[in-house]
């Protein structure tokens with residue numbers, strides 16, 4: 001069955017690509033780069049020997065390097081695909097080994113904190129183009145990846161002021177070849193937008209699933225049995241990787257707290273409407289929110305299928 005990715009490129013965009021971190025995102029990038037011929041050579045590295053062994057078994061890369069410095073030493077484009085909290089340590093380790101003129105990018109879900117952590121470890125001759133593919137699932141690891149993960153999703157680039165435009169253009173072309181739409185924005189703006197579209201929704205899901213799990217009046221088996229009433233859809237998000245999400249909340253603290261403050265105020269207003277029996281207010285809000293979902297479907301970011309598009313992995317981040 002066609003995967004929607006279209007034909008392979010005539011010539012690779014990148015000669016040697018190094019991917020550091022071969023979980024869901026790193027392995028999906030390796031797959032799409034293979035499938036589309038985006039890089040002539042793919043070099044993979046991961047901290048975990050088990051992940052490295054699995055990457056070899058799956059044949060996801062041309063070479064699995066013994067360490068991150070060994071992987072980046074050969075590469076023209078390096079993409080860090082590790083958890084947000086690991087980025088600084090990786091940058092410190094690989095910085096001295098990066099080639100002159102190499103481009104370093106990443107896929108971290110938070111941008112300002114990563115720029116602050118990574119940039120100081122990069123030599124002058126390296127061009128840094130931070131990025132975030134707004135695509136994912138609640139799964140982790142190299143087996144969870146797939147080539148069409150980024151198809152028709154957005155990739156946001158947040159190059160610091162003064163970044164070489166040629167390097168930005170290479171990273172734009174890279175994500176476009178992977179099937180994504182690309183937008184460039186300031187890192188702080190990215191963090192605010194993602195706080196409301198991704199981070200706070202995850203926090204709400206973690207919270208509601210935690211609350212239900214701790215209820216004393218309702219049994220665990222009832223929560224599971226009657227989950228189709230809405231709870232089930234929160235559990236998908238609340239099953240997301242604990243390391244990744246701990247790092248995101250710690251790294252995007254200010255924007256998350258800002259959006260959480262607004263959310264709490266609106267929740268209090270809703271509470272008041274329910275207490276006072278203000279049905280019209282509730283109806284108006286629910287009508288507006290329904291329009292937002294229609295907009296998301298119209299823009300191809302979700303299907304109208306009653307199963308929430310579960311046939312295809314949902315964007316989780």
Ligand code: NAP
Pocket residue numbers: 020021022023024025026045046047048051068081082083084086089090107108109110132133134135136137138139140141142241244316317
């Ligand atoms: P993942 O499946 O858990 O993969 C991360 C991989 O990085 C793991 O194999 C991990 O090894 C490895 N790693 C950890 N520390 C490392 C280090 N110091 N050096 C080399 N490898 C290291 O996570 P993911 O979902 O692909 O997420 C990776 C990044 O993408 C995160 O920054 C996340 O914010 C971002 N992102 C995720 C999504 C999503 O929906 N999942 C979407 C967009 C962006 P261990 O297993 O041994 O720790």
